[in-house]
Amino acid sequence: MTSSSPTRAIVTGHTRGIGAALAEQLLARNVTVLGLSRSRHAELKTRYPAQLEEIELQLAEPARVAQWLATDALRHFVRGAQTVLLINNAGMVQPIGPIEGQDPANIADAVSLNVATPLMLASALAAAAVDATDRRIVHISSGAARNAYPGWSIYCATKAALDHHARAVALDANRALRICSLAPGVIDTDMQAQIRGSGEDQFPMRQRFEDLKRNGQLTSPEQCAAALVEYALSDAFGNTPVADIREIAKAA
Numbered sequence: 001m002t003s004s005s006p007t008r009a010i011v012t013g014h015t016r017g018i019g020a021a022l023a024e025q026l027l028a029r030n031v032t033v034l035g036l037s038r039s040r041h042a043e044l045k046t047r048y049p050a051q052l053e054e055i056e057l058q059l060a061e062p063a064r065v066a067q068w069l070a071t072d073a074l075r076h077f078v079r080g081a082q083t084v085l086l087i088n089n090a091g092m093v094q095p096i097g098p099i100e101g102q103d104p105a106n107i108a109d110a111v112s113l114n115v116a117t118p119l120m121l122a123s124a125l126a127a128a129a130v131d132a133t134d135r136r137i138v139h140i141s142s143g144a145a146r147n148a149y150p151g152w153s154i155y156c157a158t159k160a161a162l163d164h165h166a167r168a169v170a171l172d173a174n175r176a177l178r179i180c181s182l183a184p185g186v187i188d189t190d191m192q193a194q195i196r197g198s199g200e201d202q203f204p205m206r207q208r209f210e211d212l213k214r215n216g217q218l219t220s221p222e223q224c225a226a227a228l229v230e231y232a233l234s235d236a237f238g239n240t241p242v243a244d245i246r247e248i249a250k251a252a
Contacts, residue, residue: 010034012036014041019035084125111154140228184224
C-alpha cells in the first residue's frame with residue numbers, strides 16, 4: 001500500500017448507495033480503504049488514487065469469497081494498521097413476496113450475500129489483523145432484523161442473523177475486537193426504489209415507503225454515512241452489539 005494511514009477500512013458494496021458514501025467519508029478522513037464489489041468506482045479512485053484499493057469480487061458467491069480469503073491480500077492490506085475497520089454493507093432485499101413464490105436460487109443468493117459473506121469476512125478480518133490494537137466490525141443491519149414485515153421473510157431473517165452474530169461475538173473473550181450490527185434507518189437508495197417498485201401483493205406495506213419518499217422523509221446516503229462513520233470510529237462503538245444510528249444520533 002502507498003498510504004501510511006494508521007487506520008484502514010474494508011467496505012463491501014462500495015460502488016453505490018450507502019457503500020459509496022461510506023467509502024467517500026472514510027477516504028475524506030485520510031483512512032485507507034479497500035473496496036470489495038462486483039465492479040470498481042472509477043470516480044472515487046480518480047480522486048483518491050493512493051488511498052483507495054479495489055477488488056472485483058462476486059460477494060454473493062461464497063466459494064469465490066473463500067478463494068480470495070485464501071490469498072494473502074487481506075493480511076497484506078491490514079498489515080501495519082493500528083485500527084482496522086470492516087463494514088459489511090453489501091446486501092439485497094430480494095426476493096420480495098410470500099414464501100410460496102420465492103425462487104430457490106434467489107433465496108440462496110440473498111443468504112450468501114447478506115449472511116455468509118459478512119460472517120466469512122468478519123472471521124477473516126479478526127484473524128488477519130491480529131497485530132492491530134483496535135479491530136472493529138460493522139454489520140449494516142436493518143429495522144427488518146428487529147421487526148417482521150410481510151413479503152420480507154428472507155430479508156428479515158438474514159438481517160436478524162447479523163444481529164445475533166454480533167451479540168454472540170461480543171460475548172467472546174476478546175476485548176481487542178469490537179462489533180456492532182447497526183441499523184442505518186430508511187435511506188434513499190436503489191434498494192428503496194426496488195421496494196417501491198414491488199407489487200402490493202408481494203409487499204403489502206409498499207405504500208408506507210412510497211409516502212416516505214414523497215414526503216421527503218428518506219435520509220440521503222451521505223447523511224447516513226457521515227453518522228455511521230462518526231460512530232464506527234468513536235470510543236463508544238461496540239458498547240452495545242446491536243444498535244440503531246437514529247437512536248445514537250438522538251442521544252448525542
